[in-house]
Amino acid sequence: MTSSSDNPTEAGLLRGLEVAIRSLVPEAVVEKVTPFSIDDAEAGETTVKAMGYGQPLLVVAREPDGSAHRYVLHTATPNPYGHDFRADRAAEMLLAYDTFNDIPGHVRAIDVGGLGHHGELVSLRDVGEMYVLTEYAPGHPYAEELRRIGETGEATATDVMRAGKLAGYLAALHVVPDDIAPDDRPALYRRAIRDLVGSGEGLAGIADGYPPAYDERLAGIEQAALRWRHRLKRRGDRLVRTHGDFHPFNILFDDAHELRVLDASRGCLGDAADDVTALSINYPFFALMHPGTWERGFGPLWSSFWRGYAASGRGGGQGLFEVVAPFWAWRTLVVASPVWYPDIDPAARERMLKLAEDVLAADTFDPDMVTAMMAEAP
Numbered sequence: 357m358t359s360s361s362d363n364p365t366e367a368g369l370l371r372g373l374e375v376a377i378r379s380l381v382p383e384a385v386v387e388k389v390t391p392f393s394i395d396d397a398e399a400g401e402t403t404v405k406a407m408g409y410g411q412p413l414l415v416v417a418r419e420p421d422g423s424a425h426r427y428v429l430h431t432a433t434p435n436p437y438g439h440d441f442r443a444d445r446a447a448e449m450l451l452a453y454d455t456f457n458d459i460p461g462h463v464r465a466i467d468v469g470g471l472g473h474h475g476e477l478v479s480l481r482d483v484g485e486m487y488v489l490t491e492y493a494p495g496h497p498y499a500e501e502l503r504r505i506g507e508t509g510e511a512t513a514t515d516v517m518r519a520g521k522l523a524g525y526l527a528a529l530h531v532v533p534d535d536i537a538p539d540d541r542p543a544l545y546r547r548a549i550r551d552l553v554g555s556g557e558g559l560a561g562i563a564d565g566y567p568p569a570y571d572e573r574l575a576g577i578e579q580a581a582l583r584w585r586h587r588l589k590r591r592g593d594r595l596v597r598t599h600g601d602f603h604p605f606n607i608l609f610d611d612a613h614e615l616r617v618l619d620a621s622r623g624c625l626g627d628a629a630d631d632v633t634a635l636s637i638n639y640p641f642f643a644l645m646h647p648g649t650w651e652r653g654f655g656p657l658w659s660s661f662w663r664g665y666a667a668s669g670r671g672g673g674q675g676l677f678e679v680v681a682p683f684w685a686w687r688t689l690v691v692a693s694p695v696w697y698p699d700i701d702p703a704a705r706e707r708m709l710k711l712a713e714d715v716l717a718a719d720t721f722d723p724d725m726v727t728a729m730m731a732e733a734p
């Protein structure tokens with residue numbers, strides 16, 4: 357690759373490199389760009405490194421007086437070691453820029469940014485936090501409807517219809533993504549199951565937010581969930597498109613009953629059980645917050661949702677009950693959290709945690725377990 361390249365992407369990269377370098381050395385011209393190999397060991401050397409996380413480029417720039425300057429351009433490539441999504445790779449680059457210069461003897465980080473469509477460099481050096489700009493969707497959060505049912509104790513026909521509609525939405529969403537190569541799906545599913553148990557937003561991260569008094573109990577829940585991870589991580593055949601955070605505050609209905617959703621998360625790839633539990637756990641949760649509302653209020657929604665999802669014959673319904681347990685436990689820790697929901701009645705929190713433990717201990721999930729728990733609730 358040289359500055360005379362006829363390739364638009366390479367030419368854009370060279371121009372971008374010159375702009376970035378000239379912010380440091382005003383009259384420098386990029387003379388040469390060459391790739392580093394992952395490992396230059398001799399053939400047959402047993403310690404040769406076969407894989408890296410990117411392909412660094414050596415950039416040589418020269419000033420008019422002949423002075424040469426050498427830089428290294430680092431990029432990241434997709435792989436199943438936590439760099440599956442572009443956001444992962446962006447995070448890696450930002451973290452490198454934020455930390456390299458704090459380490460004694462480390463090569464100095466000069467700039468950080470992205471590569472444009474034609475290879476140009478888009479600097480983020482002077483940027484603080486990231487942002488996303490979206491359109492506005494009219495409507496009210498589904499949580500408002502659940503609160504109204506909690507107050508009245510009775511679900512209307514429209515409420516039951518909407519629970520079925522949400523099930524149908526998920527069933528239609530939960531399809532095998534045709535833009536993901538079949539060979540990539542097992543690793544992406546393993547990533548989703550790993551994040552479920554071990555990420556900061558997953559079960560371990562939520563558990564770490566509980567007060568110390570819960571440590572022993574949470575250790576048992578985490579250990580059980582870890583056993584489920586090893587049961588599920590080879591189930592790559594279950595990979596589907598997901599929302600990733602399908603709870604009542606991310607679901608909007610307008611006056612015409614039209615559905616809009618917000619804040620899709622975690623790569624939007626994983627198991628259908630993620631979305632199904634994120635929503636359905638709110639029916640017993642809201643019922644426990646409003647005693648006496650299960651039979652005529654939230655119980656009909658619970659039944660309508662599960663019936664609607666199963667009846668669709670689509671999505672990730674087949675074998676769903678075989679994988680629900682760790683997802684249910686994760687969502688339980690969210691709604692039972694003293695940090696996220698500090699005003700929960702202690703008895704209700706105890707019931708939710710006990711149900712999570714029972715679900716993790718069972719071979720398959722049974723919605724009737726929740727119905728039975730709610731029948732015993734005051």
